[in-house]
Amino acid sequence: MYNLVMKDLKLGIQPIFFFMPVMLGMLMLIPSWIYFIVPMYFFWISVPGIFGNFKAQHDLMFTTMMPVTKQDMVKARILVIVILELLHIGFAVIFGLIHDLLYAYINLDIMYYFFAPTMGFWGLCMVxxxxxxxxxxxxxxKTAYKFGGALATGxxxxxxxxxxxxxxxxxxxxVSDVFNAHIADHIGLHASILVAGIAIYAAFTFVAYRIAAKRFLEVELL
Structure with missing residues (x-):
C-alpha cells in the first residue's frame, strides 16, 4: 500500500496541489471573512483537478497491473485524500493563528459577522x-472511474x-456569542466541538472506506 500512496503523491498529483493548501491558507489573514470557504477550496479545486488527472492518465488501468489488492487500492487512495485534506486544514489553522496574533499585536478589534477561526470552528471544518x-x-x-456525480453530491x-x-x-x-463574541468564556465547549469534529471525521472516513472497498470489489476491471 505504501507504494500506491507514493505513486499518487509523486506521479499522480501535480505539484501545484501541494502548494494550494499554503496559498489558500493565506486567505485566513483576511479580517472577518467567510472562513468556511478556505477548506472548501479543497473539493472545489483540488479534487476535480486531481481526479481528472487520474482519469486522463488511465491511472486505474495502470494500478490494476500492479500486484496489489482492490482493498489496498481503495485504502491508499483514501489515505492520499486524507493527507491532502489535513494539509488544507493544517495550513488554514496555522494562518488562523497568525491572523489572531497579527491583529492582536496591532490592536485591531475585529467584529466577526461570520464564524471566527476558533477551535470550535476547526471542529466544524472537520465535519x-x-x-x-x-x-x-x-x-x-461504484465505478472508481467516473467522479463527476460523486463530487457534486459530496x-x-x-x-x-x-x-x-x-x-x-x-x-x-x-451561537454567535459562543463562536464570535465571548470565545474565552466557552473554551471548554470549543475544545469539545473540536474533539467531536475530529472523531466524526475519523468515523465517517473509516465508514467510507469500508463501503467503498466493498463496492470496488464488485467493479469489473478490464
Missing part, C-alpha cells in the same frame, strides 16, 4: 470534510452543512 468524504468516496467507488452535502451552520451563527445570538 465538513467528513461529510464530503462519506458521499464522495462511497459514490466514486460538495452539495458539505456546503449544505456549512451553510446551515453559518446561518445559525448569524441568526441565533447564542
Amino acid at each position: 465538513i470534510m467528513a461529510i464530503f468524504n462519506i458521499f464522495f468516496i462511497t459514490i466514486y467507488y 460538495v452539495i452535502a458539505a456546503m449544505l452543512f456549512a451553510g446551515i451552520a453559518q446561518w445559525l451563527g448569524i441568526q441565533l445570538t447564542s
Whole structure:
C-alpha cells in the first residue's frame, strides 16, 4: 500500500496541489471573512483537478497491473485524500493563528459577522470534510472511474452543512456569542466541538472506506 500512496503523491498529483493548501491558507489573514470557504477550496479545486488527472492518465488501468489488492487500492487512495485534506486544514489553522496574533499585536478589534477561526470552528471544518468524504468516496467507488456525480453530491452535502451552520451563527445570538463574541468564556465547549469534529471525521472516513472497498470489489476491471 505504501507504494500506491507514493505513486499518487509523486506521479499522480501535480505539484501545484501541494502548494494550494499554503496559498489558500493565506486567505485566513483576511479580517472577518467567510472562513468556511478556505477548506472548501479543497473539493472545489483540488479534487476535480486531481481526479481528472487520474482519469486522463488511465491511472486505474495502470494500478490494476500492479500486484496489489482492490482493498489496498481503495485504502491508499483514501489515505492520499486524507493527507491532502489535513494539509488544507493544517495550513488554514496555522494562518488562523497568525491572523489572531497579527491583529492582536496591532490592536485591531475585529467584529466577526461570520464564524471566527476558533477551535470550535476547526471542529466544524472537520465535519465538513467528513461529510464530503462519506458521499464522495462511497459514490466514486461504484465505478472508481467516473467522479463527476460523486463530487457534486459530496460538495452539495458539505456546503449544505456549512451553510446551515453559518446561518445559525448569524441568526441565533447564542451561537454567535459562543463562536464570535465571548470565545474565552466557552473554551471548554470549543475544545469539545473540536474533539467531536475530529472523531466524526475519523468515523465517517473509516465508514467510507469500508463501503467503498466493498463496492470496488464488485467493479469489473478490464
